[in-house]
Amino acid sequence: MSLADWLGPQEWQAVALSLRVSLVATLASLPFATAIAWLLARRSFPGHGLLSGIVHLPLILPPVVTGYLLLITFGTQGPVGSLLKPLGIVFAFRWTGAALAAAIMAFPLMVRAIRLGFEAVDPKLEQAAATLGAPRVWIFATVTLPLMMPAILAGATLGFAKAMGEFGATITFVSNIPGQTQTLPSAIYAFLETPGGEGPALRLVLVSVVVAMGAVLLSEVLARRAAQRI
Amino acid sequence: MSLSVAFRHGFPGLDLDVAFEAPVGVTALFGPSGCGKSTTINAIAGLLRPDSGRIALDGRVLFDGRTNLAPQERRIGYVFQDARLFPHLTVERNLRYPARWRRGAGRDFDRIVEMLALGPLLQRRPATLSGGEKQRTAIGRALLSDPALLVMDEPLAALDDSRKAEIMPWLERLRDEVRLPILYVSHSVPEVLRLATTLVLMQRGRVTHSGPLETILADPRLAPELGAREAGALIHATVEGHEPDGMLRVRTAAGPMLLQEVEAATGQELRLRVLAHEVILSRDPPQGLSALNVLPATVVQVSGGLVQLTLGDQRMLAQVTPRSVETLGLTPGAACFAIVKSVSVLPS
Numbered sequence: 156m157s158l159a160d161w162l163g164p165q166e167w168q169a170v171a172l173s174l175r176v177s178l179v180a181t182l183a184s185l186p187f188a189t190a191i192a193w194l195l196a197r198r199s200f201p202g203h204g205l206l207s208g209i210v211h212l213p214l215i216l217p218p219v220v221t222g223y224l225l226l227i228t229f230g231t232q233g234p235v236g237s238l239l240k241p242l243g244i245v246f247a248f249r250w251t252g253a254a255l256a257a258a259i260m261a262f263p264l265m266v267r268a269i270r271l272g273f274e275a276v277d278p279k280l281e282q283a284a285a286t287l288g289a290p291r292v293w294i295f296a297t298v299t300l301p302l303m304m305p306a307i308l309a310g311a312t313l314g315f316a317k318a319m320g321e322f323g324a325t326i327t328f329v330s331n332i333p334g335q336t337q338t339l340p341s342a343i344y345a346f347l348e349t350p351g352g353e354g355p356a357l358r359l360v361l362v363s364v365v366v367a368m369g370a371v372l373l374s375e376v377l378a379r380r381a382a383q384r385i
Numbered sequence: 386m387s388l389s390v391a392f393r394h395g396f397p398g399l400d401l402d403v404a405f406e407a408p409v410g411v412t413a414l415f416g417p418s419g420c421g422k423s424t425t426i427n428a429i430a431g432l433l434r435p436d437s438g439r440i441a442l443d444g445r446v447l448f449d450g451r452t453n454l455a456p457q458e459r460r461i462g463y464v465f466q467d468a469r470l471f472p473h474l475t476v477e478r479n480l481r482y483p484a485r486w487r488r489g490a491g492r493d494f495d496r497i498v499e500m501l502a503l504g505p506l507l508q509r510r511p512a513t514l515s516g517g518e519k520q521r522t523a524i525g526r527a528l529l530s531d532p533a534l535l536v537m538d539e540p541l542a543a544l545d546d547s548r549k550a551e552i553m554p555w556l557e558r559l560r561d562e563v564r565l566p567i568l569y570v571s572h573s574v575p576e577v578l579r580l581a582t583t584l585v586l587m588q589r590g591r592v593t594h595s596g597p598l599e600t601i602l603a604d605p606r607l608a609p610e611l612g613a614r615e616a617g618a619l620i621h622a623t624v625e626g627h628e629p630d631g632m633l634r635v636r637t638a639a640g641p642m643l644l645q646e647v648e649a650a651t652g653q654e655l656r657l658r659v660l661a662h663e664v665i666l667s668r669d670p671p672q673g674l675s676a677l678n679v680l681p682a683t684v685v686q687v688s689g690g691l692v693q694l695t696l697g698d699q700r701m702l703a704q705v706t707p708r709s710v711e712t713l714g715l716t717p718g719a720a721c722f723a724i725v726k727s728v729s730v731l732p733s
Contacts, residue, residue, distance in 0.1 A: 280469055286459075288487045289485070293486070
């Protein structure tokens with residue numbers, strides 16, 4: 156019996172959608188999270204504390220509030236949503252909206268993990284590279300980034316796991332449409348609300364556990380491999 | 386080639402006002418910890434921007450308030466005390482790191498790998514190297530960045546004595562084989578004696594004296610800065626031949642001298658160290674002494690228990706008590722005899 160047979164079509168849809176949403180959310184926000192982490196770890200500028208506060212906001216706010224803020228900002232009538240609509244970019248009630256919500260919710264966790272990585276890289280090594288003639292961008296790519304790879308992997312895993320589990324902001328922002336925005340947690344919620352839905356719900360719970368464990372184990376392996384090279 | 390340095394920089398608790406010239410050869414920046422030596426070379430290498438001043442290498446301005454070249458543009462090879470090898474790269478990739486960015490860098494790869502005996506280490510990672518091997522790699526990497534000046538920040542300070550002894554010959558080879566001015570930061574007199582040609586003395590953010598090593602060593606007023614036990618002259622000698630009893634006969638600016646238990650060939654140049662407390666003074670020609678090296682000398686000055694003598698063109702120091710200065714009448718111009726109890730030969 157294959158995995159697709161074991162899961163019903165709606166369950167399978169939810170799993171596939173959640174994987175896609177989480178993967179896109181993680182990969183798309185990783186460069187931004189790295190840039191913000193660098194700013195917070197290595198630069199001092201007016202508004203440093205404010206930026207840190209804004210980045211951490213989704214961690215502190217009730218997810219429903221974040222979802223509602225996304226809805227009024229990125230909804231088709233919202234100030235950003237109405238600007239993007241003519242360009243063909245629509246978030247409201249689409250899987251892309253679920254990815255945006257997941258990315259925003261995962262962002263502070265990714266930034267925190269990656270920031271620790273920046274702080275662990277000895278700036279003296281970067282100085283040494285500068286005396287050897289390497290431009291700053293090259294130093295970043297050949298010294299800083301490789302040395303903090305374990306932290307970036309940890310940040311990505313944490314972000315992916317958070318995205319897989321994101322519920323409150325997603326359901327508020329893009330609702331719970333099967334095949335469109337019904338992610339794994341939304342599906343579990345929907346099944347539990349339906350009489351006789353305990354079976355599918357339990358199967359999805361199992362999938363959640365397996366995916367989460369798999370992600371953590373994979374990142375452990377990758378991080379260890381990265382650390383061995385150091 | 387010469388490096389010309391003059392800058393001011395304020396730190397909480399230390400104001401630096403540093404000025405000196407470093408001619409060709411090895412210039413040692415010498416002084417106690419916290420006197421501003423490392424800050425000085427960081428300013429020269431561009432890792433620290435001084436408040437004001439001018440730093441120029443061969444007439445090329447590195448810093449003068451308006452100009453402030455980035456470290457990348459200065460062509461100064463920096464050997465750090467803690468080596469600072471890239472931990473994720475092999476020794477070979479550490480050595481080749483500068484090659485992409487410096488024209489002419491890496492050209493001498495094979496020669497420098499051979500000179501520093503890095504061949505067997507090339508595929509190793511820094512974490513698996515000993516302290517001495519790390520420093521050798523760091524020296525190689527700095528040399529392969531095609532530098533116009535090499536600065537070394539106490540490269541031996543983190544090593545134990547046997548590792549120091551292992552690295553020292555490489556540094557001497559570097560001085561003698563690579564035509565490159567070197568600025569060497571140290572607070573160790575033995576290191577300075579073996580390597581330096583010029584000495585810059587620093588104290589509390591100021592350069593107190595600078596000049597050729599021999600001149601500084603033979604100045605009694607500077608002895609306290611170098612440490613009283615280390616006071617004494619450095620004498621250049623040429624081996625003339627061997628006596629029948631095996632003693633070595635050398636020629637020096639102070640006159641002929643005899644050395645014991647030294648292996649050297651005729652014509653070889655030696656650097657002799659005559660410590661001030663190994664020299665006794667006598668106003669009359671001494672007789673019936675076991676000491677072999679008795680040299681006629683003239684008193685130049687007396688300062689802090691040290692008598693500076695001139696022997697031909699050679700300056701020398703002798704340690705005497707104030708009472709002896711009094712009873713012997715050791716005033717400037719007084720003729721006397723310097724009885725040298727022992728001479729050590731500096732390895733070179």
